[in-house]
Amino acid sequence: DAGITQSPRHKVTETGTPVTLRCHQTENHRYMYWYRQDPGHGLRLIHYSYGVKDTDKGEVSDGYSVSRSKTEDFLLTLESATSSQTSVYFCAISEGASGYTFGSGTRLTVV
Amino acid sequence: AQSVTQLGSHVSVSEGALVLLRCNYSSSVPPYLFWYVQYPNQGLQLLLKYTTGATLVKGINGFEAEFKKSETSFHLTKPSAHMSDAAEYFCAVRISSGSARQLTFGSGTQLTVLP
Numbered sequence: 625d626a627g628i629t630q631s632p633r634h635k636v637t638e639t640g641t642p643v644t645l646r647c648h649q650t651e652n653h654r655y656m657y658w659y660r661q662d663p664g665h666g667l668r669l670i671h672y673s674y675g676v677k678d679t680d681k682g683e684v685s686d687g688y689s690v691s692r693s694k695t696e697d698f699l700l701t702l703e704s705a706t707s708s709q710t711s712v713y714f715c716a717i718s719e720g721a722s723g724y725t726f727g728s729g730t731r732l733t734v735v
Numbered sequence: 736a737q738s739v740t741q742l743g744s745h746v747s748v749s750e751g752a753l754v755l756l757r758c759n760y761s762s763s764v765p766p767y768l769f770w771y772v773q774y775p776n777q778g779l780q781l782l783l784k785y786t787t788g789a790t791l792v793k794g795i796n797g798f799e800a801e802f803k804k805s806e807t808s809f810h811l812t813k814p815s816a817h818m819s820d821a822a823e824y825f826c827a828v829r830i831s832s833g834s835a836r837q838l839t840f841g842s843g844t845q846l847t848v849l850p
Contacts, residue, residue, distance in 0.1 A: 655836055664744070666825055666840040667779075674836075682837070714778060718836055723769045723829075726778040 627651050630715050630727040637734055643702040645730050647715030649695075655718040656698040658682075658690065660711040661729075667714065673698055705734045737762040737828045741841035749849045754798075754813040756844045758826030761807060768809040769827040769838065770800055779825065785809065796820070821848045 627650030637643050647656060655674055659667040659682075669682030671690040679690050687709060689701045702709055712731050716724035742757040760766060767786045771779040783794025790802040796819075800811045809826060826841040 657837070659840075664842055666842040668840075669837055672837060716838075723767075723781050723784050723827075724779075724838055726771075726780075728778045 628715065628717050628725055628727045630713075630730050632730060633728065634731045635733070637705050637732070639706060639734055640704050643705050643732065645700045645713055645715075645732070647698045647700070647727060649698075649717045651717055651719070651725075652695060653717040653719040654695075656692065657716040657718070657724065658688075658698065658700045659714045659716065660684065660709075661714060662711050670700065670713075702732075705732075707734050710734045737766065737839050739826050739828050739839055739841035741824075741826050741844050743844055744842065745845045745847065747847040747849055748816045750818055751815050754811070754816045754820065754846065756811040756824050756826075756846065758800075758809045758811065758841060759807055760809060760826070760828045762828055767829045768800075768802060769829070770794065770798070770809075770811050771825045771827060771840075772796075773823045773825065773843075775822075782811070782824075816846075816848045818848050818850065821846055 629648050631646045657672040658670040661667050668684045673679045673692040691699045712729050714729050715727040718724045738761045740759045769784045770782040772782050773779050783792045785792045785802045793799045798813045823843050823845050825843050827838045829838045
């Protein structure tokens with residue numbers, strides 16, 4: 625398997641609290657992505673990164689921020705969690721035309 | 736901007752029958768096209784991809800897909816379904832140029848295989 629890990633795998637948090645999800649890769653890929661998966665919506669892009677300190681918004685970026693201070697780590701932060709952010713979050717890495725390699729996902733529940 | 740439409744959120748087939756999952760895309764530039772499979776409580780696994788060249792693409796587990804530019808389609812097929820094929824399948828498109836390399840996904844098709 626490609627070296628991509630997400631942590632935590634599961635998290636329950638309260639409304640209004642900040643939450644940070646971590647994606648770590650050992651492949652030295654330039655591109656990293658955060659998606660959320662919800663029934664009936666497939667996967668929707670939240671934010672992506674094309675290098676250290678280089679990030680941009682996806683289609684559902686409101687309420688989320690990201691940081692990439694090292695090639696191997698891409699952090700997703702929910703600044704103040706809401707129930708609508710209950711979802712499964714996937715990180716992915718990419719290099720070349722080979723498509724993406726996905727992590728195993730983080731299941732986040734906001735109560 | 737690119738987009739993907741998967742026709743049929745749920746498809747049921749009998750074991751041994753043909754599997755056909757439909758995907759249509761829109762893209763203003765030549766696309767790269769992908770099919771991913773997701774088993775319960777797992778991440779997405781690449782089944783196959785089209786970038787350039789031969790329009791009939793073979794993937795893992797006996798699946799294949801054909802890129803038809805005139806129909807803007809990239810349907811996924813398998814001649815004979817197996818119980819282990821039950822999963823959710825996602826079609827995705829990426830433009831072949833530019834720096835973002837973003838994949839845009841369809842909403843998914845849940846495949847059920849009946850004994």
